[in-house]
Amino acid sequence: MKIAIFTDTFHPDINGVARTLKQFTNYLDTQNISYKVFAPDSYGNEYVSNNITRFKSFSFFLYPECRLAFPSFFKIKAELQDFSPDIIHVATPFNIGLCGIYLAKKLNIPLVGSYHTDFDYYLKFYNLQFLSRILWKYMHWFHRPFKKIFVPSNETLLQLNRQGFANLKIWSRGVDCQLFHPFYDTKTVREQYGLSKKYLLTYVGRLAPEKDVNTLLAVAKTLPAEINEQIEWLIIGDGPQREELQNGAPLNMSFTGYLTGEQLAKVYAASDLFIFPSPTETFGNVVLEALASGTPAITVNSGGVKSIISVGVTGYLCEPGNVQEFVHSILQLLENDSLRKQMGLEGRNYALSQTWDHIFSNLLWHYTDVIEERKIQKYA
Known part of the structure; x- marks a missing residue:
């Protein structure tokens, strides 16, 4: 052929x-x-x-x-x-x-x-x-x-x-489960980006209106202060909204630009949660990469990502733009280490089948x- x-x-x-x-x-x-x-x-x-x-x-x-x-x-x-x-x-x-x-x-x-x-x-x-x-x-x-x-x-x-x-x-x-996996040395990632707080939350994708990254900022600013003090965010990607987002971002949010290959895979593996508010995905490759890395995903109940996430098993689905649903889901997983780890294992197992x-x-x-x-x- x-x-x-x-x-x-x-x-x-x-x-x-x-x-x-x-x-x-x-x-x-x-x-x-x-x-x-x-x-x-x-x-x-x-x-x-x-x-x-x-x-x-x-x-x-x-x-x-x-x-x-x-x-x-x-x-x-x-x-x-x-x-x-x-x-x-x-x-x-x-x-x-x-x-x-x-x-x-x-x-x-x-x-x-x-x-x-x-x-x-x-x-x-x-x-x-x-x-x-x-x-x-x-x-x-x-x-x-x-x-x-x-x-x-x-x-x-x-x-x-x-x-x-x-x-x-x-x-x-x-997904390439040999590249994206949970077994990287996460300490080097934390040192590279100067991360010192307990939890790392990550977004990967274009920084553009159709990805609804403004909801991401609203979520970061709405989390309770006692939890927020323990969180750091890495926003991985670039696009027309980057400058606007950086100017409006909270102090615990860092922007890396685009990452690829092993560099990206290491950040997924070092993350405690993957947060993805985009309602326009026909599939959502980055969500599957996060699951392969053993990182539970909180995404929108819209588009192709609905077919990737098994609710309560590998992550949660929230209504598009619903800041409170995202906040609730994040708190639910950050306050329950065993559930978060179990979801990470289930996500990895699912990715291995894809x-x-x-x-x-x-x-x-x-x-x-x-x-x-x-x-x-x-x-x-």
Whole structure:
């Protein structure tokens, strides 16, 4: 099998789409499966591979980590014809994705796609709700040619079903439990960030309106003083709200910027709780990484994270924006060490069952199904 992937974000971009696709291409390497990625240039272009063709680009205003490229159509067509893929997978609904759709039709190549980002929910946080109808019309038109549309969670599948989408299949997310685990030396993390208080609470993600990080600040300021004195926060990530958040943050909250790899994994492992108020996730990779690290998660009862958290077993779910629910859940776990530790163990056990190999092999089965269906139609 030869696979062509069209995406408007790829490694080393830091977002769920880019990281998932990088995990996928890593898997394809281990299976000796040929692939070619068409993607925008990235920040500094430090990641180079013979399997990737990149194009000049600029940031998309609703999601700066996802880039709008200026692809050379004739270059893509020539490379695609030379590569001769069995299937095209379009991962994003922007310029490069549009090229993938057009060329799949032009060259008669089986086409699938994936839906990763709830842009309609994003509109609410940028006061652009009036664009919702236009957005959904575009999404319908864009996804109509796909033989299968892969979505990361059952919640997203139900949402798209309600919007009238068809050919939906679950393509869940896994986690690297060899990288993310609870067995790091947490003392070095505490020394690195000057942490001296009893509890460490962590957030990982973009610092942007759609992640509802303002709720995070409200929670930190609402916790009772006697508990707050024992807490330190690490806010890991970057984005358009960082300066605003830093200016309004309490003294026990530190901002690290983006962390990746082992550096990020060590912080998860050193944390007592992972707090994630974002209501717009189609999955929530960072929540699964926290669980793999043995850290219970307190998240929102919204989006894809609902399918990750088992309430009272691996963490708690709170209504979006409900500061008091978050405060109550945090207090419940900080005041009960044995429950918190048990949840950490359960989270780790759950993460161990979410292997990338199983998820990607299932995706390849779907690819094969689409390819075989095209062959039958061709010779019927």
